[in-house]
Amino acid sequence: MKTVIVKPERCVGCLQCRFACAVAHSKSKHSYTAISESPLSKPRIHIGLLKNAIPFPNKCRHCDPAPCERACITKAIYRDEKKNIVLIDPTRCINCGMCAMACPFGVVRYHLQINSKIAAHKCDQCILRQSEGKVPACVETCKVGALVFGEINDEMDKETAKVAELVWLGIRQKSEEEANAFSSLKEYKSKLIEIAKRR
C-alpha cells in the first residue's frame, strides 16, 4: 500500500507543502480562490523546527494501531482498512482534545471544518485525490524530494541499495549530503545559534 514517506534531511523549509495541502482541502481547490474562502482551509502537514532551526516535516503517519483512534471517546476516529488511512469524522467529533494528547507526533489540530463544525483535524492522506488517481498534494508540490509517495518497502530497498553501493566502494562515512549547498547553509545556521549562546 502506497504511503507518504518523509525524508526530513531534504526539507528546505519552504512550506509549500502546507500551502498545497490547504488548497487541496479547500472548497474550490484552487489557490487563487482558496485563500478567500470562509472558513479558510488549514494545512494538515506541519513543519516543526528542530534544534539549530532545521525544518522537519511532520504529518500523520496513519499508525496501526492508532493512538488517536484508541483515545477517541466518540469513535469519531476510524481506520479505512482498504486504503490504510486513519480518518476523522467531524460530525462525531466533540472537540474534547483527547486525540491531540494521545498522538505521539503532535499532528492533530482543531479547526472549523468546511460544511461542519470545529473538530479534530489531521492529514487524510489526500484520500479524495487518491480516488482520482492523483498523488497527495504535498508530495506533488515538493520539489526537493522530501515527500515521496511510494511503497515503504520499495523505498527502503532503494536506501539499502544506496548503502550497499557505498559499502562496496569502501566509503563508509560518506554522506549524500557532502558537497551540498544546503548542508553548508545548515552548518552556517547552527554556527550562528552556537554563537548566540556564548556569554
Add this chain to the structure above:
Amino acid sequence: MEEYKDYSICKDAQQMLKKAEIDGVETVWDRHAKQQPHCGYCELGLSCRICAMGPCRIDPFGEGPQKGVCGADADIMVARNLARMIAAGSASHSDHGRDLVEVLYKIGEGKASGYTIKDVDKLKSIAKEYGINPDGKDERTVAKELALAIMEDYGMKKESITFISRAPEKRIELWKKLRVLPRGIDRETSEMMHRTHMGVDNDYVSILLQAVRNSLSDGYGGSMIGTEVSDIIFGTPKPSFSSVNLGVLKEDMVNILVHGHNPVVSEMVFLAVNDPDMINEAKKVGAKGINLAGLCCTGNELMMRKQVPMAGNHLMTELTMVTGVVEAIIVDYQCIMPSLGEVAKCYHTKLFSTSDKAKFPYMEHVEFNPENAKEQAYKIVMEAIQNFKNRRGDRVSIPVSPVKSMTGFSVEAIVSALGGSLTPLIEAIKAGKIKGAVGVVGCNNPKVKQDYGHVELIKKLIANDILVLTTGCVNVAAGKAGLQLPEAKELAGAGLKEVCGALGIPPSLHVGSCVDNSRIIVIACALAKALGVDVSDLPLAGAAPEWYSEKAVAIGFYVMATGIFTVLGVMPPILGSKNVTKLAVSGLNDVFGAAFAVEPDPLKAADLIIEHIDKKRKALGI
C-alpha cells in the same frame, strides 16, 4: 533575563525585551522566530520571481527542476537576485544624495530657509573637482552651479562620474579595462534592472560585473555625494564627544527621536529643538527641556556634526518606545521598520513620516521639502512637546545610564588629528605600530546576537594593533562597549595604544553614517595615492558582521571593487550557485585584487583579517 542574552549583548536591549514581553509588544525578534524555518530556496538564492512564467525554484539536491522556466540555471538565478539587491541598495543611496543636491540647488536659489552653507572651503574644493571655478562667485552661485554639475553625474551625459578620479590611477585603469567605470548614477541602476529582466543578461559574470559598476556608481556616486554635500551644508565633522544607548533618553524632558537617513530632515529638527522659544514651550508642559536623540544613520549624522546622542541602532528602534518616555519619532527613509506604528500604539509615542517616498502605517505624514523643511520641523516638535502630557507614569523605564563616546572623525578631522597630513599614519603603518586599518561597518540582524559580532571583532582587531573605523550601526555597538573613547586604548595592542595615546584618539574611530563609508574609501584611496600603490596592495580590510540591508550588499561590492578584502558575518543568498560562490570568495581576487569571506564567528573573522593584513604588509615589504 537569561534567554534575552541570546538575542543581544546590550543590557538596555535585554531589559527592554523583557518589558516588551510584559507589555505585550511584538518585536523584530518575535517576528524573526515566527518566520522560522526560512525558505531554503530563497536563502540559497535559488528562487526567482522576476517574470510571470514562474515563480521558479531550483532543487539544490539535484533531482527536482534544475532550471527556471526561461532556462536560467543556478548561476544566472543567483547572480540576478544578487544584482537586484545591489540595484536597490545603490538606488537608496543615490536618492539620499539626490535629496541633498536638491537642497544645495535650492540654497543656490535662495529658497531653502533653514539651510545654509556651513563649510565654504569644502564647497569650493568640491566645486573645483567638478570643474567649476569658485573664485569671484558668491556662495549661492557656486552652490547652484555645483548642484547642477552633480546632477549630471546622475544621468547619461558623462563617460564616468566625477569622484572616480579620487581612486588611484592603477585602480581606474583596472575599472576601465573591466568596463566597470560607472557612467551615471541612475543610469547604472537602470541598466542593472534592465539586464536582470528575463532574457537580457544571462551570463553570471557579466551580470555581476554590471553589479560592480552599479555599486561603484553608489560608492563614488550617490554615497560620496551624500557625504560631501552634507558636509558642505551642515558642516564637516570635527572630533567631539557624545553618548550612546537608551540612557540618553531623559525622564524629565520631552524626548524626540530622529530615525532614517537624511540630515536634510534631522538637521531641521535639531534647529527646532534648540530654539529657546520651543524649549520654553516644553517647560510650559512640565518638562525640563527638549532632549533630541538619534537612531540609525540620521542619528549618526547628527552625532558626527552636532554631538546629538544616539539612543540605539537598527534592532533597538522598536525598543526605544518601550521605555515609555518617547514623545515622538520623526522618520524619513530607509531602515525604518513598518512595525513601529504597532509598537507606538502601546505607548503614547507619536510617529511622523516626512518623505513623500516613505509612508508608514499609523504615522502622521508631515511632508518636508527644501522650502518648508524648517517650518515643518517646528510644527512636529510642537506636537511632540504637547504629547509630553500623555506620558503614562506606570509605563516608564529607562534601563541604563548613557555611555560616553567620541565622534566626528571625518577624513578632514583624521588628517587634522594627525597634524595636517596622512604622513604620520603612513609612518605608523610602515613602522608596524599600526598594522593596518579595518572599516567595521553595517547593520544589525536578528540572525546574529545583537552587537556581538561588531564588538568582539573590534576588540580582537585593536588588540592586534589594527586601527578600526566604524560607520552606521557599528558606531552604536562600539560606543556602548566603550571602545570609542581615548581610554579604550588600554584594550589595544602596544603599538596602537601608543599612537592613540599620542594623538588623543580612540582605537576605534567613528567615521559617520553608512553613506560615510565613502569617507573610508577616500582615506583608502588617499593612502594608496600617497604610497604610489593600488588600494589592493594596502593592509586594509572591511567587515560587515551583522548586515541585513540591500544597501550593505552594494557597499560590500564597492569596497571590494576598490580593492579591499571584506568579511561578512551574515551569509548572502549565493550558496545555491557554486560558481558565484567561488567567484565571490576567490575569483574576485584575481580580477579586483580583493574578494569576500563569510565568517559568522567574529573571533575567526578577526583571524582572517589579521592574516590578510600580515600578507599585505609582507608584500609591501613592511
Add this chain to the structure above:
Amino acid sequence: MMRIVIVGLSAAGLSALETLIKHAKDCSITVITEERYEPYSRCLLTHYLGKELTLGGLFISKTSSYPSNVNCIFGRKVVSIEKDANKIQMDDGTHLFYDKLLLATGAEPVKPDYAAKSNRVFTLRHIEDANKIEGKLEDKATVVGGGFVGIKTAYGLIEREVKVNLVISSGYPLSVILDEETGKLIETELKNLGISVYTKSDVFEIAKKPKGVYSLLSSNKTLESDVIIVGKGVKPRLELAESAGIAIKNGILVNEFMETSVKNIFAAGDCVEAYDIARNETFINAIWPNAVEQGYFAAMNMLGSRMKYYGSIGYNSLKTKTFHLISAGVLKGKDIKTYQHYIPSRRQLRKIAFRGDIPVGMAFLNSPNDAGVMVNLIKRAKPLDVKPEEAVKGDFSLLQNLF
C-alpha cells in the same frame, strides 16, 4: 475452537472485542454486560447532560454488525467464577465455559453517606444516571469533586445555562494531579466561565427542601440546588475477582501480559491496577484511553501473542470554550522537580516535571499542538535529549527528542 468470554462491554471490553473480531475469526466470543444499552461512551455523559449530544450520539458500536462468532448478552450479571472448572455463573443460574476469560468489570463511583438521604443526590456513570438527573434538574446544580469528572460535569451544565456550584475539598481543582500554581490558574478559568467554585469545602450535611436540596458545607456555607452530582472518584468492581481468589490490591493486579494471578484469566480497564510509568509503582489510572489500550493488549495476549504492556499513566484533556488543559503523569511528590514557562499575554503555561533526568509529568495550558509528543515522551520514560528549560520554552519542537 477457543472459547473467549468477556465480562463487561465498556471501553476495555469493547476494545478487546474489536481486537478479537479483527484477529480471532476462528474463536467463539461471548460478551456479558449488566448494561441494557448498546455499547456507549460514558465519557460523553457530561456532554449528554450538557445537551450537546442526544441519546443516539452516545452509542459507539452496533452489535448488529458483529460477525456470527460473537454473542452479546445484555442485562446479565456474572456472579461467580469457578476457576478450576473454567466456568462462570450468571445471575440467572446459567453458566458458561471459557478457555480465556477477560474481566473488564470497570469501576463504580464513590457514593458519599448522605447520598442515601435524598433522591436528588447522583453520581454520573451510567445512562440511567443522566436520565434521572435530567428528571430533577431545573436551573441550579451543585457538583461535588474537583477532579476531571466534576469539572467536566460542571462545564457541561454551565453551557446549558444551569447555575453551578463546584465544591472541592482540597485547596484547588485537580489537586491529585496538578501542583498548586497550575491548579489555581484552572480555578480562575472555571470562575471566569461562571462556575461558583468553593475550595477547601466538603458537603457536611444535606437537607431536603421542596423541589430541591440544601447542601451544608464544612465551611458553614449553605448551597441550594435541584440536584447534587458527586464526582469523587471511582472504586474498581472487585467482587468477582475476589470471589475467585484473584490477587488484588486497590484493583486487580496484572502482569505485563494483562494476566491475573489465575491462569487463563485476564483483566483490563478501570478495575485493573497496572504499572504506572510515571509513579514507578502500580496504580489505577481509570481513564478511557487506558482502558481501550489495556483491552487491546489483553485481547492480543489472550490469543497468545505475548505482547508486553508497558504500563499506563494518568492523562486527560480538559477543553472548554476558553481554555485547554492537557496534563499527564505526576507533577508533584518527593524528588520531583518542575520546570515551567509562562507567557501571560498568551495565557499559555507549559510545565514539565522530572524525577532526576526522566520526565514524569506535564501540564500544558493553552499549548496543545505538541502536548501529545510530551505525553508520549513520559510514557517512553527515557531522559530527554534537550535541556528541561528548552523543552518548556518550545523554541524548537519536542520531536527533537525522537532523533
